[in-house]
Structures are given as C-alpha cells and as structure tokens.
Amino acid sequence: MDLDSIQLHAEETMVKSLEYVRSELKGVRTGRATTGLVEFVKVEVYGSETDLRSVALISAPEPTQILVKPYDGSTVQEIAKGITAAGLGLNPMVDGKQIRINIPPLSGDRRKELAASVKQMGEAAKVAMRNARRDANKHIDQLAKDKSQHISEDEIEGAKEEIQDLLKKHEKIVEDEVAAKAKEIQEV
Structure with missing residues (x-):
C-alpha cells in the first residue's frame, strides 16, 4: 500500500x-411526518421479508400523516401488520387499498x-x-x-x-x- x-x-x-x-x-421521528420513518420497515409479502419502499409508494400528504399505497392491493393487510410490528409506535389504518398512518405529536x-x-x-x-x-x-x-x-x-x-x-x-x-x-x- x-x-x-x-x-x-x-x-x-x-x-x-x-x-x-x-x-x-x-429514520428518526420528528414532529412531522416523513417517509423516511417507514421506508425501511420490513414487511412479509410473497413469502419473504422486504423493505416497505420496495412494495409500496410512500408519501406524506400532510405534516401529520403518511400515506402508503401498495403496488399490489392484495398486500395491504400484510403491510399494515409489518408497520405495527416494527415497534415505531405507529398505528396504521387500512383505508381501502391504501394505508394511512397518523403521526401523533411527540411529548x-x-x-x-x-x-x-x-x-x-x-x-x-x-x-x-x-x-x-x-x-x-x-x-x-x-x-x-x-x-x-x-x-x-x-x-x-x-x-x-x-x-x-x-x-x-x-x-x-x-x-x-x-x-x-x-x-x-x-x-x-
């Protein structure tokens, strides 16, 4: 060398x-919603664990909300389970073929x-x-x-x-x- x-x-x-x-x-949570919070959450779809960003479109339409739109609508429930299991303290709500995640204010x-x-x-x-x-x-x-x-x-x-x-x-x-x-x- x-x-x-x-x-x-x-x-x-x-x-x-x-x-x-x-x-x-x-990935660190702040007072506002950012897609970085959930991009790397592992979700079990099609029999293997994958990053959320690989199976869904993630956006933050409002400062307190993240919107997750799966590319395949049939994976909505698996994605919601993965977000809940990630331990981020987030509560995903399934809304048809998309998932809304409200970001509560930090204490x-x-x-x-x-x-x-x-x-x-x-x-x-x-x-x-x-x-x-x-x-x-x-x-x-x-x-x-x-x-x-x-x-x-x-x-x-x-x-x-x-x-x-x-x-x-x-x-x-x-x-x-x-x-x-x-x-x-x-x-x-």
Whole structure:
C-alpha cells in the first residue's frame, strides 16, 4: 500500500460512516411526518421479508400523516401488520387499498430522548471515523519503517496531516447534521 491508497481508504471509510449516520437520521421521528420513518420497515409479502419502499409508494400528504399505497392491493393487510410490528409506535389504518398512518405529536420527554439518541448516533459515526484515522496512521507508520519504500519524513507527516484534516472535515459535517436533526426534533 502506498500513501495515496491509505488516504483514499481512510476517506472512503469516513464517507461510509457519514452516509450511514445520514440514513439513520432519516429514520428518526420528528414532529412531522416523513417517509423516511417507514421506508425501511420490513414487511412479509410473497413469502419473504422486504423493505416497505420496495412494495409500496410512500408519501406524506400532510405534516401529520403518511400515506402508503401498495403496488399490489392484495398486500395491504400484510403491510399494515409489518408497520405495527416494527415497534415505531405507529398505528396504521387500512383505508381501502391504501394505508394511512397518523403521526401523533411527540411529548417533551420523548423529544429529549430522541435528541439524545441522535447525538449518540453522531458520536458513533465520529468514533468510526477516528478508527479509520487510527488505522491509516498505523499503515503510514508501517510504511515509514519499511526502508524499501524510500518515503521521507516530510511525506509521512504530510500524509498524517491530510488524514487529520479529512477527519476534521467529516466530523464537522456529522456535527452539523446532528445539530440540525436535534433542532428539528425540538421544534413543536
């Protein structure tokens, strides 16, 4: 491995952590209805578990309601059962060949719990990014010890600084997105 590939691998790992925390944040409930709440709910249709978004059109026509329209009308009951079983605290109501999910307002305590959980998600992502930095620095140190590589101390230090800069950049993005989500949760 050379310095460029070590840096590239570290950056890829940080980007994956960022993408993961973004997808997790989408699923966190706020005061208003979002399709991200139920997109990844597993439903048992046609004999296998599938994400809800694969078997139905999901929309949020009102700030307090999610509308689920199955592509196949015969799967309405299975989808309703899957949403109930997901443990999101949502009560799906079958309305003909579609499902309406009313989003109840969050209590003050629940808002605080969700904000704390969002912050924990952000911390977990930052820990994963720091681990990527640690691993990259280990690889760089191994390259420095390998005399056949002919890498100068300046190049080694420069590579470590670049990885540190990558970490700072990605941590800042996570902090900003977590703060925005926490603010959204606190809005009544």
